Amino acid sequence: MTGFDAVLLSYDEPQADLLHTRLTHVLGRPVKRLHGVRGMRRAYRLTAELVDAEQFFLSDGDFAIDEDFSVGEVEPLADGVAMRVWQAANPVNGLVYGYGGLKLIRRTALREMGQAVDVLAALPGRVEFCRQTAGVTRFNQSPFHAWKAGFRECAMLARGSEYGMTDASAQERIDAWKASSTGDFAAYAAAGALDGLDFAQAVGRDPERFEAINDPAWLLQHFAVLRDEQAVAG
Structure with a gap:
């Protein structure tokens, strides 16, 4: 033990x-x-x-x-x-x-x-x-979970890493997320990355609105609006 x-x-x-x-x-x-x-x-x-x-x-x-x-x-x-x-x-x-x-x-x-x-x-x-x-x-267990991973990570990377990551390193990771192409539901992860970048550009300077990325219910609703509602359940 x-x-x-x-x-x-x-x-x-x-x-x-x-x-x-x-x-x-x-x-x-x-x-x-x-x-x-x-x-x-x-x-x-x-x-x-x-x-x-x-x-x-x-x-x-x-x-x-x-x-x-x-x-x-x-x-x-x-x-x-x-x-x-x-x-x-x-x-x-x-x-x-x-x-x-x-x-x-x-x-x-x-x-x-x-x-x-x-x-x-x-x-x-x-x-x-x-x-x-x-x-x-293994976040890619359903379309929604793959999308959510790409969305949250790229939104945070685009807004600015809170761990002190350089802008160049953050951009390399964003580019990789956008190019996701292997494994289950990779296309949803790539779509989530693009949606997360759009979200960061739109509300990145508004801390209260940006905090929505930590709200599971909001994320599910946002996915259903932006993507295929039928894909939510996988």
Whole structure:
């Protein structure tokens, strides 16, 4: 059994149950679950109340951890580090970076989290990005989920990375999202990227309106309006 507690945070991901079982197997310990909480910031904060230790693994409901992830080699976070993020492979565009990756996070940092659109960017303390790839972010489980991933990520990249990413790096990732062409529902991810860029251009300077990208109900409605309403259910 690992020395870290673990939580899988899910909302409506079709494969969340399967990926929860996979995470439990790889980590070698029971993984707690928080599901269906409305409000992304509130959901992340609530994960801190499920664990019994200061540092714990946090996984999104669409993250598929590698079977050979070396959990026994994971070192605790150093003083001043709020979160470590392992890279995840993107199934529709070949990118490999922190988007959707496994996290080791401090309970106190979540409790003291500030305000940011990219919710975890507001943790008090440094964020450590690990070069190791820990798995695949399987967001492309339906047309809507693929579209939502492209929409949210490109809207945030276009508005300006809250993790200090350079404009050139952000543009490279935007271009890759726009060119998504492999894997299930890749065309929806590419369409979401374009729609997210339009959204950022239209309301990027209005924080209250831009915050809609963290509202699942608004995202579903926006998808139905912009794209094929019949595709919502996959």
